[in-house]
Amino acid sequence: MIMLPLAQSLHRHSHADHFDTVTLSYGGRFLRRKRLETDGGTSFVIDLEKTESLDQGDALELSDGRLIEVRAASEEVLVVTGNNLPRLAWHIGNRHTPCQIEASRLLIQNDPVIKHMLAHLGAQVAEAVEPFTPEGGAYGHGRTHSHEHGHSAHDHSHVE
Template sequence: MPDLPPAHRLIRKPETGARVPSGRVVLGYDERFLRRKRLMTEDDEGFLVDLPETTSVSAGDCFELLDGRLIEVGAAAEPVLVVTGENLARLAWHIGNRHTPCQIGADRLVIRDDHVLKAMLVQLGATVGHAMEPFTPEGGAYGHGRTMGHDHGGHDHLRGPVLTLPHGLGGLHVHHHGMVKVEDEPEAPDE
């Protein structure tokens, strides 16, 4: 079959309106983070995604082809851990503290299959089961879609106040939105 025209634009699910997609592509969580990639629809039609920047794509979003047609994105089933327990908020905190993407439901959490996190969660009292299902975790705290480090989407806070810390704080981890300056400890006076 011939290739479809390229897609240079992503339309988020709420913005598609009454337009009906002409095709569908099913992608896993990692595959839904892209800028430029050749993809195949479920009908075996190839097309090139060529977006201006790397983008986190959600299930239900659509790639708009150059000729105006839409290709809907679906989330592929993949190996995940389904986490349940008495205190989901506490379990979610521990998952988030490890900067791990997490899908949050009313009575369960879903994370990618990871034996280390599974052991930690079981130790915390969770019930953890394996499943094959679409993984659609919460977006990043700053609305950028992925929990990959701490980014502010092209802006910085370098004009803010400076926090000065004494040297040798024994591995203190500081999370901030200004500048951190570590000063050397003053020399001990000669006695």
């Protein structure tokens, strides 16, 4: 039986030197315990105390002290532009849709229902494939949900 390196520590927005990187989708960056592989091919197990939302630039510290930088994977998104971005952002947020907010555009996951709503509101919406790094929750890091997800019958914290 081969023992994989274990990552139990998370460093937010680490600027230290990194041994390697791990590139994960938005959904893949929400985890507690899982087997992962770095971009360089090193397998390891992440085993955090609680489910965390990892951000681009965070680092996972392996048991031997090496750091693995977290990168956001490119994925299908909608690029939203228009004359009234604050109004469009409000409608996106009102539907609890994760949103990456930039000065001249908004990025959301590709969702045909939200796309239709935004077009109805006068937005220009284009499909793209880009890294997706939406805003965290109102109280710091994490997803946009207003509550914390604890362990339940639907907890997917197993090692794959």
